[in-house]
Amino acid sequence: MKQIGGEIEQQALDFDVYFTDTGRSSLRLLLRSQKINHVQIPQFLCPIIIDILVQEGVKYTFYSLDKNLQIEESSLNFKSDALYIINYFGVRHKQISKKYLESKIVIEDSVFNIEIENSQNAEKWFGYNSFRKVSNCVEGSIIKTNLDINQTLIENKFADFIENRYMAKNYKYRFIKSRGVEENVYLNLANKSEKILDSQNLIYSISQKGLYFINQLYSKSEFEKCCKLDNYIILEKKLIPILNSSKDANFFVFKDSNPQGLKSYLRKFNIFLPGFWPNSYEIENNFYDELVAIPIDSRYSVEDMNFILDKIIDFRNYE
Numbered sequence: 001m002k003q004i005g006g007e008i009e010q011q012a013l014d015f016d017v018y019f020t021d022t023g024r025s026s027l028r029l030l031l032r033s034q035k036i037n038h039v040q041i042p043q044f045l046c047p048i049i050i051d052i053l054v055q056e057g058v059k060y061t062f063y064s065l066d067k068n069l070q071i072e073e074s075s076l077n078f079k080s081d082a083l084y085i086i087n088y089f090g091v092r093h094k095q096i097s098k099k100y101l102e103s104k105i106v107i108e109d110s111v112f113n114i115e116i117e118n119s120q121n122a123e124k125w126f127g128y129n130s131f132r133k134v135s136n137c138v139e140g141s142i143i144k145t146n147l148d149i150n151q152t153l154i155e156n157k158f159a160d161f162i163e164n165r166y167m168a169k170n171y172k173y174r175f176i177k178s179r180g181v182e183e184n185v186y187l188n189l190a191n192k193s194e195k196i197l198d199s200q201n202l203i204y205s206i207s208q209k210g211l212y213f214i215n216q217l218y219s220k221s222e223f224e225k226c227c228k229l230d231n232y233i234i235l236e237k238k239l240i241p242i243l244n245s246s247k248d249a250n251f252f253v254f255k256d257s258n259p260q261g262l263k264s265y266l267r268k269f270n271i272f273l274p275g276f277w278p279n280s281y282e283i284e285n286n287f288y289d290e291l292v293a294i295p296i297d298s299r300y301s302v303e304d305m306n307f308i309l310d311k312i313i314d315f316r317n318y319e
């Protein structure tokens with residue numbers, strides 16, 4: 001008979017959990033805890049990942065991606081200690097052949113996800129996210145892993161960049177809502193905080209305020225998912241997404257023959273699309289030049305999506 005009442009039970013975790021201030025700090029924590037000499041990374045990635053590998057003295061080589069941002073398995077090698085997989089724009093990478101994962105550490109970059117999962121069922125797994133990439137959070141990264149991590153490397157204090165960043169976010173809020181401040185004030189502070197973060201070498205904890213915002217984020221995550229899906233479905237009617245699945249996507253990503261022209265045309269209508277990513281290491285492939293990403297989070301309605309679509313279609317017709 002089912003037991004009713006009493007304290008709520010809890011299943012033990014089969015992974016460990018850690019929190020740091022940012023995605024890059026989480027990556028550093030892994031590289032400083034485990035001996036990794038050589039990691040294979042995708043040809044399309046945020047340059048900060050390479051910066052961190054270089055700073056931590058880890059050798060890297062590239063593997064190739066197909067047109068849907070999925071790993072070309074023939075370009076994987078068996079020599080590296082670790083394989084770096086990105087769940088691009090929140091969409092989990094499809095299962096890759098077990099033989100490429102054996103005895104390797106799988107670093108699963110889920111910076112676009114709120115929930116971290118061991119999507120490859122990797123034996124040696126390190127998954128992490130970055131809350132600031134997918135929400136109004138300024139700081140915070142959750143790590144799930146079954147590897148030994150030296151948590152004394154996480155400073156028991158908060159990163160220097162956050163103070164300016166919290167102020168910048170609030171200025172942006174005031175700029176967007178009431179135009180009460182100049183946009184430049186926000187932009188200057190945001191740049192200043194990013195510079196402080198770029199020069200940071202230590203791994204920090206999340207502040208109390210940061211934890212509060214993460215808590216807020218989880219409490220509305222179902223609502224957020226529904227909005228994203230509604231927005232995605234609208235865009236999918238007229239544009240061809242580059243990624244196969246839609247369930248976890250945070251951005252709608254598609255290819256365009258003239259993305260710079262399209263983006264500057266859209267700016268005339270107050271639509272400012274993000275850039276993913278600067279090709280600072282001059283890696284040879286077209287993803288850096290061809291992809292366009294539309295944010296689909298709950299700030300935007302189905303009407304907003306239709307407005308963006310109309311403008312994209314206008315641009316393509318008149319081009």
Ligand SMILES: Cc1ncc(COP(=O)(O)O)c(C=O)c1O
Binds near residue numbers: 045049086111133
């Ligand atoms: C794919 C990817 N991984 C890792 C990072 C690092 O995250 P953070 O900026 O929180 O350090 C970024 C940052 O843009 C990213 O885009």
